[in-house]
Amino acid sequence: xxxxxxxxxxxxxxxxxxxxxxxxxxxxxxxxxxxxxxxxxxxxxxxxxxxxxxxxxxxxxxxxxxxxxxxxxxxxxxxxxxxxxxxxxxxxxxxxxxxxxxxxxxxxxxxxxxxxxxxxxxxxxxxxxxxxxxxxxxxxxxxxxxxxxxxxxxxxxxxxxxxxxxxxxxxxxxxxxxxxxxxxxxxxxxxxxxxxxxxxxxxxxxxxxxxxxxxxxxxxxxxxxxxxxxxxxxxxxxxxxxxxxxxxxxxxxxxxxxxxxxxxxxxxxxxxxxxxxxxxxxxxxxxxxxxxxxxxxxxxxxxxxxxxxxxxxxxxxxxxxxxxxxxxxxxxxxxxxxxxxxxxxxxxxxxxxxxxxxxxxxxxxxxxxxxxxxxxxxxxxxxxxxxxxxxxxxxxxxxxxxxxxxxxxxxxxxxxxxxxxxxxxxxxxxxxxxxxxxxxxxxxxx
Numbered sequence: 001x002x003x004x005x006x007x008x009x010x011x012x013x014x015x016x017x018x019x020x021x022x023x024x025x026x027x028x029x030x031x032x033x034x035x036x037x038x039x040x041x042x043x044x045x046x047x048x049x050x051x052x053x054x055x056x057x058x059x060x061x062x063x064x065x066x067x068x069x070x071x072x073x074x075x076x077x078x079x080x081x082x083x084x085x086x087x088x089x090x091x092x093x094x095x096x097x098x099x100x101x102x103x104x105x106x107x108x109x110x111x112x113x114x115x116x117x118x119x120x121x122x123x124x125x126x127x128x129x130x131x132x133x134x135x136x137x138x139x140x141x142x143x144x145x146x147x148x149x150x151x152x153x154x155x156x157x158x159x160x161x162x163x164x165x166x167x168x169x170x171x172x173x174x175x176x177x178x179x180x181x182x183x184x185x186x187x188x189x190x191x192x193x194x195x196x197x198x199x200x201x202x203x204x205x206x207x208x209x210x211x212x213x214x215x216x217x218x219x220x221x222x223x224x225x226x227x228x229x230x231x232x233x234x235x236x237x238x239x240x241x242x243x244x245x246x247x248x249x250x251x252x253x254x255x256x257x258x259x260x261x262x263x264x265x266x267x268x269x270x271x272x273x274x275x276x277x278x279x280x281x282x283x284x285x286x287x288x289x290x291x292x293x294x295x296x297x298x299x300x301x302x303x304x305x306x307x308x309x310x311x312x313x314x315x316x317x318x319x320x321x322x323x324x325x326x327x328x329x330x331x332x333x334x335x336x337x338x339x340x341x342x343x344x345x346x347x348x349x350x351x352x353x354x355x356x357x358x359x360x361x362x363x364x365x366x367x368x369x370x371x372x373x374x375x376x377x378x379x380x381x382x383x384x385x386x387x388x389x390x391x392x393x394x395x396x397x398x399x400x401x402x403x404x405x406x407x408x409x410x411x412x413x414x415x416x417x418x419x420x421x422x423x424x425x426x427x428x429x430x431x432x433x434x435x436x437x438x439x440x441x442x443x444x445x446x
Contacts, residue, residue: 154280157364159375163270164279165293167286174291181289184352190345193337201335202342206350209247209343214351215387217245219414223389226253226307227260230402231418231430239312247327249348250355252317254308258301263359264399265303268374273297274359276375284360285352354385362392370397370441378410388412397441398433406433 152160165171173181221241224230233241242253250256259273268275273294276283287294307313316323324344331339357379366377376396383390383404388411391404405412421427 154276154364159276159364161279162277165282165286165290167281171290172292176291177289184285184289187345187349187352190341191349193341194346197338197341199338202338205331205335205339205343206347209347210350212244213248213347214354215414215417216241217243217248218250218351218355219387219389220417221245222250222253222256223260224402224414224418227257228399229306229431230400231422231427233421233427237421237426242313243316243323246316246320246323248351248355249324250352252320253313254301254304254317257307258304259298261303262298264396266297267372267376267396268363271297276360276363280360280364283363284356354382357382358386358389358392362390366390366393368393369443370394371443372396372441380410383411387414389414398437400431401433402430403432 152162154161221238222245225233225238226242245253245256251259263272263274266272268277274283274287279286282290301308328340328344331343335343362377362379362382363375364377366379366382368377370393372393374396376393378393379390381390382392388404389395391406391410391412394406394410395401395404402418403412403415404410405415418427418430422430
C-alpha cells in the first residue's frame, strides 16, 4: 500500500514540476476541406516535431473524404524505421492514407488495419502505414526538439505528455468530482488507522477480500468475462463473480464495462478516457475526478447492448450504493472497527491503486512485444499485484484472449482460475490468441 501511494505521489510531483511544452496545434488547418494532420514524429524519446497541416481539396474530391481532420502520428517501431499510425473513423481512411503518403514517402509499403473486430467491441479504426525515413531528417528533428521532449516526458519513461490536464486549479469542479474526491480522500485517511487496528484476523479479511473483489470481481468478471467475453459462464456464476466486483467499489458493472470498452476502442487517442498522454496522474486516477471531459468521452453508454437489458445488472446499477454499505455493516458486526479499517478502507484503496496502475504504469513502464499501435506495456510488477493484468501489451494485442500471461514465466493467476473453471465444465468457449494473429502482430527483432 505504501509503495503504491509513494509511486503515485512521486509521479504526480514530477509532473507538476515539468515544464509544459505545446506540441500540437490545429490553427493552420482549415476545417472546410479534407485535412491530414501530422501530429509529430514519436520516437522512444517522445513526440518530436510540430504539427503540420496538409489541406488538399483534390484529395477530398478523389477519395470522397469527409470534411474533418485526420490525426496521424509518425511512430518508430522495431520492425521498420518508421510507421505512420493513423486514427480515424472514416472507412476511406486506409485508401486516403495509402495514396497520400505514397507521394510523401516513396518507400511506403502498406497500410493495414491494426485490429480485428472481436464481435463485442467496435473494430479499432486505426491504420498503420509502414515506411522508411532518411537519417538526415531524423537527425534534424531530434536536434531541434530533444530538449522539449525530455522536459515533457513522464518520469523514467519514453512517453511524452501532449495535453496535460489541470489537476486542482484552473478547472471546474462538479458536485460529482467533489463527492468522488471526498470519498477517495476519506478512504485514504481511514488507512492511517491500519497500524493501530492490526490483527491477524483483520489482515486475513483484507487478504481474502483482496482476492475475492480484486481477482474474482474485477480481473476475472468485470474485465475478462463481461468486457471482452473471453469465456462464458453459467448465469448464476457470472452474477456471483460480478457481485464480487461490485464490492470493489469501482462502479457498477455497466459503467465499468462501458468505460473499459471505450478505452480499447480509442486507446491512447484524444478520446481515451485515461491515456497517459494527458499525464500520469490523469491516467492513474485524475480522470475519475474530472467529470466533464470524461463524460464527453465515455458518457454515452452505447457500447453495452449485450448487458444493459439484463435485469440483474439493471438492479445493481439502480441500487449500487446499498451493496458496499451492506458489506461494511457485515464487517463491523463480525469484527468491529479493525475489520472496517482493513476489510473496507485498506482493501479498497489497495485494489483501487492496483487497478489504476494497469491504466497508468502499464502504459508507461515496461516492454512491448506486440505491434499494437498504442502505449500498452508488459509490466511484471503490475502483473504480480493485479493477478496477471500487468501483461498489458499482450492483452491489447489479443483483447479477446482469456489468457494474458502468454509466456510460461508470465504469472497469470486469473487465467489459472479460468483453467480450473474450464476443467470442471463451468467455463466454456474459452478464447486464446490465434497463431496467425500472433505472427502478424509480433515485433520482430532487427
